[in-house]
Amino acid sequence: MAHVHRPKVIVGNWKMHKGIAEARSFVTGLALSHFTSLVGLAVPYTCLSAAAEAARGSAIMIGAQNVSDNEDGPFTGEISSKMLKDTGATFAIVGHSERRQHFHEDDTLVNNKIKRLIESGLRPLMCIGETLEQHQDGKSHQVLHAQLINGFRGLTPGQVEHIIVAYEPVWAIGTGKTASPETVEAAHAYCRKVIASAWGKDTAEHIIIQYGGSVKADNAAALLALSDVDGLLVGGASLALESFTKILHAQEHSKS
Ligand code: 13P
Numbered sequence: 001m002a003h004v005h006r007p008k009v010i011v012g013n014w015k016m017h018k019g020i021a022e023a024r025s026f027v028t029g030l031a032l033s034h035f036t037s038l039v040g041l042a043v044p045y046t047c048l049s050a051a052a053e054a055a056r057g058s059a060i061m062i063g064a065q066n067v068s069d070n071e072d073g074p075f076t077g078e079i080s081s082k083m084l085k086d087t088g089a090t091f092a093i094v095g096h097s098e099r100r101q102h103f104h105e106d107d108t109l110v111n112n113k114i115k116r117l118i119e120s121g122l123r124p125l126m127c128i129g130e131t132l133e134q135h136q137d138g139k140s141h142q143v144l145h146a147q148l149i150n151g152f153r154g155l156t157p158g159q160v161e162h163i164i165v166a167y168e169p170v171w172a173i174g175t176g177k178t179a180s181p182e183t184v185e186a187a188h189a190y191c192r193k194v195i196a197s198a199w200g201k202d203t204a205e206h207i208i209i210q211y212g213g214s215v216k217a218d219n220a221a222a223l224l225a226l227s228d229v230d231g232l233l234v235g236g237a238s239l240a241l242e243s244f245t246k247i248l249h250a251q252e253h254s255k256s
Helices: 020-032 043-055 081-088 097-102 105-121 132-134 141-151 157-161 183-198 199-206 218-225 241-253
Strands: 009-013 038-042 061-064 091-094 123-128 165-168 207-214 232-236
Touching: 009 207, 009 241, 020 038, 020 043, 020 157, 020 165, 020 241, 038 091, 038 207, 043 061, 043 081, 081 105, 091 105, 105 123, 105 141, 123 141, 141 183, 157 183, 165 183, 165 232, 183 199, 183 207, 183 218, 218 232, 218 241
Parallel strands: 009 038, 009 232, 038 061, 061 091, 091 123, 123 165, 165 207, 207 232
Antiparallel strands: none
8 A cells, every 4th residue: 555644633532521611721721832743622512612712723623522413403402513513613523432332322323423523514533442342252343344334334435534533442441451552553454444445445545543542641652653543532641731742742752
C-alpha cells in the first residue's frame, strides 16, 4: 500500500464529568498549551456551548458523546444532530461501549445516528471493540467486522473516509489494562482490511483509527508510534489538564 500520511487525532472523552465553569476553564487552559496533533474534547451536552465558545479561535474541536437517531419530534429527553450543530459542536461520539452495554445500543441504531450526524455536517466518531468474553473466545475480529460493516451500512466511501473510528477493547476501558501494541496493531490493521474490502483501498488508507482504553501519559507515545494507530481516545486521563497535555506532548516523542 502506498504510504498515506494520516494526522494523529487525540480526543478526550469526559463521560459524565464536569460542569460548565470547569469546562470553560479547562478549554481556555488547553488553548494556551502547545500541541501538534489534532485535539478534540467530547464533553457533556450541558457543557457544549461554553466549551465551543472557549475553543473559538483555537484548533480544539468540541464534540458530544451521543446524539439521537431521530431528526426531531416527540422524543422527550433526546438531543438531535441539528441541536448539537447549533451549540458549535463539530463532532459526536457514537456507539461507545458504555452506551452499547448500559443503554442497549446496537449497530443499526449506531448506523442511524451516524447518518443524522452526516446530514447535519458533524463528524461521527464511532467506537468499536470486543468484550473480555469475546476476546477470550477469539472472536475479536468477528466483532470488529460486524460493528464496522453494520455501523457504516449504506454510506459512500467518501462518507466513511471522514468518520473517525476508535478501537476500544471493552476489557481495557477504565481497567488500567492497555491492550498490547501487538494486539492494537493487529486490530487496527484488520479494521483497515475490512474497510478496504467494503469501501475501497483509498478510503481505508485515509480513515483515522484511534485506540482507546486506559491510555495514560506513560503509554501514549508507544501507542502513537504504531503505524496503524492514528490517534487516541482518552477517558480518565483527559479529565485533568496536566495529564491530558502530557498525552498531547507524547505525540511529539512518538516515532511517526
Ligand atoms: P479510559 O481511558 O478511562 O480507560 O476510558 C477510555 C474510554 O472509554 C474513552 O472513550
